Amino acid sequence: MDRPNGFKFVGTRPDRPDGMDKVTGRAKFGADATAPGMLHAAIVRSPHAHAKILKIDSTKAEAMKEVKAVVTRADFAEGLTGENWNILENVMAGDKALYDGHAVAAVAATTPLAARDAAKLIAVEYEVLPHVTDVDKAMAEGAPVIREGAADKSVPDGLHANVVRYHESGHGDVEAGFAEADLVVEESFKTEATHQGYIEPHACLGQLGSDGKGELWCCTQGHFIVQKTCAALIGIEASQLRVTASEIGGGFGGKTTVFIEPVALALSRKANRPVKLVMSRSEVFRATGPTSSTSMDVKIGMTRDGTITAGEGVFRLQGGAFPGAPADLTAMCAFAPYALKNVKQTGYDVMSNRPKQAAYRAPGSPMAAFAVESVIDELCKKLDLDPVEVRLKNASKEGTKSSFGPRFDRIGLVETLEAAKAHPHYSAPLEPGQGRGLSCGFWFNHGGETSVSLSLSEDGTVALSVGTPDIGGSRASMCLMVAEELGIPYENVRTTIADTATLGYNDVSHGSRVTYASGLAAIKAARDVVNKLCARAANKWGIDKEAVIWEDGCAKPAGPNAGDFEPLPLARIARTMGRTGGPISGHFEATPEGAGMSFATHIVDAEVDGETGQTKVTRYTVVQDAGKAIHPSYVEGQFQGGAAQGIGWALNEEYIYGEDGRLQNAVFLDYRIPVASDLPMIDTVIVEVPNPGHPYGVRGVGETSICPPLAAIANAVSDAAGVRLTELPMSPPRILDALERQAHG
């Protein structure tokens, strides 16, 4: 750590800089932008899960005087390959509609109502094809093939054409390990697809001229990737498209790609007017990023003293109509919390007639933890062992060879387990009918391409530009880190999310990377500024730059030998910078690779109503390693948000498909995310085991918080109900089924 004397600003809880905008309603989100002459667009979507598109007739729509443009696949770039082709195929169907809700055409008109009316007039002729939406059925012999030739070389011979990626990793000899065990438990699990459930539907406002120059405003986790992808999909040069990220109303991984943005641009190019396109909620459910659904088998061997002798897992992920389900990540995360001599994990990425899965907070990891941590819980119960002690005994630590290959650097799993053990929740008595569950969780965290800029104003305040949209209060942590480095008040730093023309490339706000990577870059850019400030002071004093240090917001002589000069505060240097060498700004561009890996331990109490099958979470505690909490309130917020989403995933949320392959619950009434009256307060413990890869020790915190809940809640519910629950969500019908099977079993 670079701060042996501790921090002045980091670790405090100031008001977020965008707080006033957000509580007064003036913050501008995706759908809040307008432009002179703006048109409104609507998308025509397939009502079929799988169908050949025979004919699209837009004559009647185009006859409406309000209609200014209609686009189909023919209006997008041709000859794309690889992932760009996949994205385009998802944005606008080609020869086939691949899922219920797949876009097939779009229209722009003078009002939103006219656009919707016109969309209804576009006649699409389909030849309906057999479909499949379940992962196990999609892999089975005879399942309809979503797309021939979609598999890559990783897939072994003999598997169904819908298996498009294959992953295998591990070490040791699992069979030998199982032979050493006193008890081996093997169980199969299923989880349904869930949606990220951000409250803000996708929205954008695009303008593109026939000169190939464009402007795009949209809600996204990463406007640079939007720029790159849109340019490719509509066939223009990336630099000619300037993308500005709006305030973003939640993403959780689901706003890391494009859906409607290229469509708005294509319509705009055709109409030569700005086009606004906003999804309805049902479009969000039907056509944007749910998670994979999964089918998993996990087998673990344990000795009587709680040592895990071997672990083996098979993870099948349904990823929708395109390759890309995170089967590899699921497999790699599954056994990561444990130091195992023998471990083997296999992952299958399987296509089906569902929307293309998108990242959702630690993609793949929560499902793996559900399966593995449930089996560990079962072993603890059968061998009468304490679940924390067993996990401590087997916990990964610095130097452990991970289940997925590399050795761990400094990590904080043991510290989270110790803190959970010491927490009053763990030893609190349970009420009759309640059960307690515990689980660990793991996520890699990510660095990614990052570019920031910091500029001084003559009044001594500074402006930081970052390229990572602020989803959960990251402006506050950026300001804190810059204030810390420069030694100026937090309020004197303003952080802006800069557009694509203002900064170098920035990866998406994902992988829990923003406070880590943009934060690291902001610190380095501030140090760049400090160097320049010290040089100006040295110049003024006529001494060597090396003889000047920066302390408490002032340039000072390094020691008595350097000379006797009054400290020069930042504001004084800034005031005269125009005459002493010109504007002062700092920059940093890099792809930092030291994102510290992250672990958490969650404790949950739940009670199950045997009559109705309803589960109530009565107490919840999150313990997670944050490395260093820059703004603890927002770290706690990430912990609580991940836990709440996990509660929804575990108990209520699921994609329900009918026999016809159509999504049956594409509204919030039927796809029920947790509401305030469903939840208890969510207690948090921030553990700080510094990440050696960040100047202040920061680890990303956003994603790991959703890794343990599915398993922790399943373990609590199984404890309360007296029967092991192996399918998510544990909705009342599934719980009643399990209770009935138990009674008759």
Place this chain on the structure above:
Amino acid sequence: MSMVHVTATVNDDEVEFLCDPRETLLDVLRDRLGLTGAKEGCGTGDCGACSVTVDGRLVCSCLMLGAEAEGKSIATVEGIADGENLHPLQEKFIEHAALQCGICTPGILVATKALLEKNPDPTETEVRYWLAGNLCRCTGYDKIIRAVMDTASDLRKAS
């Protein structure tokens, strides 16, 4: 389709607008009156992001037609602050970090203001049930509930 002429009061200002009879009050607020503080999260009355009050009663503005606003008094998030002074709820939401992305915040503020006017001393359970129609996907509600309870306590002390 012919437009409907409507006169109403929004945040104490008299407004007049023409709207298509199919337009919702939310459409009118956002697209005709430029008040984009109320958000459309679902369009089906399930998320509460479009919450406003109509003659003092909490409603989802996506479930009411613009034409039905004739003669009514509507209050939106834009009218909660008193000039440059934030309402205590707004201050507490910032202080407690009771928002992350902020998209649900306008609706939750409108809803909680209506709650505290009706019930200045709510229990945690009452707050949770009152807000059960306002979805927040980021926070797990913990800090929101704390901000509301803390505001209520301060307002009681002040009165």
